[in-house]
Amino acid sequence: MLRQKGVKPRAPLRAFGTPDHYIPTTSRDLMDMQDAEARQMAIALQNDTAAAGIPFFGLNDPRQGIIHVVAPEQGMSRPGMLIVCGDSHTSTHGALGALAFGIGASEVAHVLATQTLWQRKPRSMRVTLTGKLGPGVVAKDIILALIAKISAAGASGYAVEYAGPAIDALTVEGRMTLCNMTIEAGGRAGMIAPDEATFAYIEGRPYAPKGADWDKAVAAWRRLKTDTDAVFDREIALDVSTLSPMVTWGNSPEAAAPITGRVPLLEEAANAEKRGVMERAFAYMGLTPGMPLTDIAIDRVFIGSCTNARIEDLQSAAAVVRGRKVAEGVEAWVVPGSGLVKAEAEKLGLDQVFKEAGFQWREAGCSMCLATNGDKLLPGQRAASTTNRNFVGRQGPGSRTHLMSPAMAAAAAVTGHLTDVRDLMGER
Amino acid sequence: MEPFRKLTAHAVPIDQPNVDTDQIIPARFLQKPRSAPFGDFLFRDVRFNADGSEKPEFVLNAPFRREAKVVVAEDNFACGSSREQAVWALYDFGVRVVIAPSLGDIFSANASKNGLLTIVLPAPVVRGMIDALKAEPDLEIAVDLENQTVSLPNGPAHGFEIDPYRKRLLLEGLDEISFTLGQLDKIEAFEKTYAG
Numbered sequence: 001m002l003r004q005k006g007v008k009p010r011a012p013l014r015a016f017g018t019p020d021h022y023i024p025t026t027s028r029d030l031m032d033m034q035d036a037e038a039r040q041m042a043i044a045l046q047n048d049t050a051a052a053g054i055p056f057f058g059l060n061d062p063r064q065g066i067i068h069v070v071a072p073e074q075g076m077s078r079p080g081m082l083i084v085c086g087d088s089h090t091s092t093h094g095a096l097g098a099l100a101f102g103i104g105a106s107e108v109a110h111v112l113a114t115q116t117l118w119q120r121k122p123r124s125m126r127v128t129l130t131g132k133l134g135p136g137v138v139a140k141d142i143i144l145a146l147i148a149k150i151s152a153a154g155a156s157g158y159a160v161e162y163a164g165p166a167i168d169a170l171t172v173e174g175r176m177t178l179c180n181m182t183i184e185a186g187g188r189a190g191m192i193a194p195d196e197a198t199f200a201y202i203e204g205r206p207y208a209p210k211g212a213d214w215d216k217a218v219a220a221w222r223r224l225k226t227d228t229d230a231v232f233d234r235e236i237a238l239d240v241s242t243l244s245p246m247v248t249w250g251n252s253p254e255a256a257a258p259i260t261g262r263v264p265l266l267e268e269a270a271n272a273e274k275r276g277v278m279e280r281a282f283a284y285m286g287l288t289p290g291m292p293l294t295d296i297a298i299d300r301v302f303i304g305s306c307t308n309a310r311i312e313d314l315q316s317a318a319a320v321v322r323g324r325k326v327a328e329g330v331e332a333w334v335v336p337g338s339g340l341v342k343a344e345a346e347k348l349g350l351d352q353v354f355k356e357a358g359f360q361w362r363e364a365g366c367s368m369c370l371a372t373n374g375d376k377l378l379p380g381q382r383a384a385s386t387t388n389r390n391f392v393g394r395q396g397p398g399s400r401t402h403l404m405s406p407a408m409a410a411a412a413a414v415t416g417h418l419t420d421v422r423d424l425m426g427e428r
Numbered sequence: 429m430e431p432f433r434k435l436t437a438h439a440v441p442i443d444q445p446n447v448d449t450d451q452i453i454p455a456r457f458l459q460k461p462r463s464a465p466f467g468d469f470l471f472r473d474v475r476f477n478a479d480g481s482e483k484p485e486f487v488l489n490a491p492f493r494r495e496a497k498v499v500v501a502e503d504n505f506a507c508g509s510s511r512e513q514a515v516w517a518l519y520d521f522g523v524r525v526v527i528a529p530s531l532g533d534i535f536s537a538n539a540s541k542n543g544l545l546t547i548v549l550p551a552p553v554v555r556g557m558i559d560a561l562k563a564e565p566d567l568e569i570a571v572d573l574e575n576q577t578v579s580l581p582n583g584p585a586h587g588f589e590i591d592p593y594r595k596r597l598l599l600e601g602l603d604e605i606s607f608t609l610g611q612l613d614k615i616e617a618f619e620k621t622y623a624g
Contacts, residue, residue, distance in 0.1 A: 001605075002605075005605060005606075007605060007609070022459065035459065037459040037460060037461075038459045040459075041459050086510060087509075087510055088508065088509050088510040088534055101534075102510040102534050103510060103534065103537065104510050104511070104512035104515070104534060104537065104538035104541070105512040105538075106512060106538065106541035106542070106604070107537065107538070107541065109605065110604055110605050110608065113605045113608075113609065114605065114608045114609060114612075114615060115615065115619070116608060116615055118593055118604070118608070120591055120593075122533075151504075152446050152504055152507060153445075153446070153503055153504035153507065153530050156504060156507075156530050156531075156532075156533060157530075157533060183508075184508075186504060186507060186530075186532070186533070188533045188534060252446045252448075254446075273443075273444070273445065273502065276443075276444065277444060277445065277446070280444070370450075370455045370509075371455060371456070372455045372456065372458060372459070389448070389450065389508060389509075391448045391450040391451065391508065392448075392450070392451060392473070392474075393450060393451070393454055393473050394450050394455075397454070397473055397478070
């Protein structure tokens with residue numbers, strides 16, 4: 001778009017690129033991409049960033065990975081920043097105290113050309129999370145429970161701040177999972193005020209300020225808290241101590257339920273419209289109303305994506321997998337969020353844990369979250385997936401996706417059906 | 429960008445909430461260049477069978493819907509992915525207006541850069557329109573951006589809100605990058621004072 005207009009990027013060093021959606025997870029060679037158009041796109045990204053002087057981690061760079069994993073990992077995403085990217089899960093970076101949201105291709109071109117964006121101030125929502133998470137319950141369960149509570153449109157038009165004691169206690173990686181899926185409630189931006197955990201996460205990372213600049217930056221970041229008398233357009237409260245591990249059964253992330261529950265009955269639909277949605281979901285997903293969720297047998301397991309492919313995610317999944325085997329007939333994959341996550345996991349021996357159990361251990365990328373690189377479910381196949389969307393056809397035409405945490409996906413992998421991970425933890 | 433002022437045209441009711449952009453255009457078409465026939469990819473997997481034949485039960489394959497320029501949808505239409513190709517698919521099919529009780533925020537922003545008007549109306553009004561369109565498929569909806577009204581034949585004119593900037597983009601068919609670069613002095617002034 002910019003070339004057509006003869007416009008150059010205004011501030012190339014404020015931009016960054018890395019290929020994630022289209023690249024193979026079996027190799028690090030663009031020439032292995034089967035689809036000629038996708039290969040052309042990946043090559044164009046490489047050439048155009050080079051020509052414009054935009055920093056770029058290519059496929060052969062060990063730091064390459066999913067943009068929403070890489071930028072925080074490099075210390076590029078920092079408190080007080082305004083971060084935009086042509087991907088709806090840009091909300092992830094809000095976990096570091098940035099205002100971050102997804103935009104479309106035209107707006108990406110506009111930002112590159114002008115370093116600005118036309119925006120109306122969104123409405124504000126605060127989600128206050130209290131209580132302590134029980135064993136086996138993690139950030140993914142909080143966000144799925146929240147979306148189930150407020151609906152997939154519940155935060156539409158809002159920027160969301162997550163706050164409260166349960167946020168204070170959450171790791172920065174867990175906060176990223178929470179902010180990441182804010183868009184699945186309709187909110188473009190999810191944010192968390194920076195605190196000591198944030199500073200500790202950023203300090204020492206390659207792009208983080210150093211020395212005196214670091215002290216100055218932290219002093220400025222400490223001021224980025226919501227005023228105590230601030231008034232939000234909407235307030236939501238959730239006690240996380242009441243939560244169980246969550247799974248989705250339908251074709252919207254709002255169709256989520258505790259694993260201890262069952263697929264709903266049509267009679268439980270709030271109205272005729274919801275009943276219609278449920279009927280379509282049951283037909284597409286091949287589910288019987290009222291069946292226990294733990295009776296749902298799976299064909300595939302996908303541990304990956306910008307939602308859940310960081311080192312803590314892989315550690316929590318490996319803890320469940322260790323000493324167990326992937327159930328017969330199940331194909332299970334781990335796709336680390338970045339080359340560095342992969343390397344760290346290998347240093348910790350997690351790759352061995354997964355491989356010995358029968359998992360495939362693959363290269364970093366978005367992979368089967370959205371199936372644009374050829375990694376996909378076959379029609380009718382059912383997956384336990386740590387991704388963010390269970391839409392019709394999301395993981396390939398006819399794909400059936402159940403969203404859950406990495407530990408829950410690992411539990412499903414070893415039993416062959418949706419499983420309450422706490423039952424496996426109890427055996428130890 | 430083509431300006432949008434007003435139209436009177438057939439409409440297609442999409443009677444389900446949370447229609448996501450993966451439905452509107454499956455991800456496997458996203459790598460196509462803008463010159464590709466994106467209208468053919470619109471609702472691809474619900475509109476066509478794998479062999480390319482039409483699914484007769486899908487609403488876009490019914491009489492009057494093929495030439496629809498207006499989509500009337502339920503809550504949270506075009507939620508999910510930021511893919512601008514969802515706008516391109518609707519636009520290339522011929523759609524110029526989408527009406528719903530709520531829409532994906534990113535989709536609405538993308539629409540306004542491509543000459544597609546998105547209108548938010550109260551849920552009961554949208555419900556009434558969907559029911560009317562289902563009962564009488566040949567109804568034509570009139571949309572007037574200048575006066576910010578939507579109406580069905582013999583029905584009341586429903587006013588709608590629109591961001592004044594988006595309204596101007598659409599009415600004038602503005603090229604946003606040129607428009608903003610026309611105000612480069614303000615950007616430069618800000619950059620001089622901004623310490624970040």
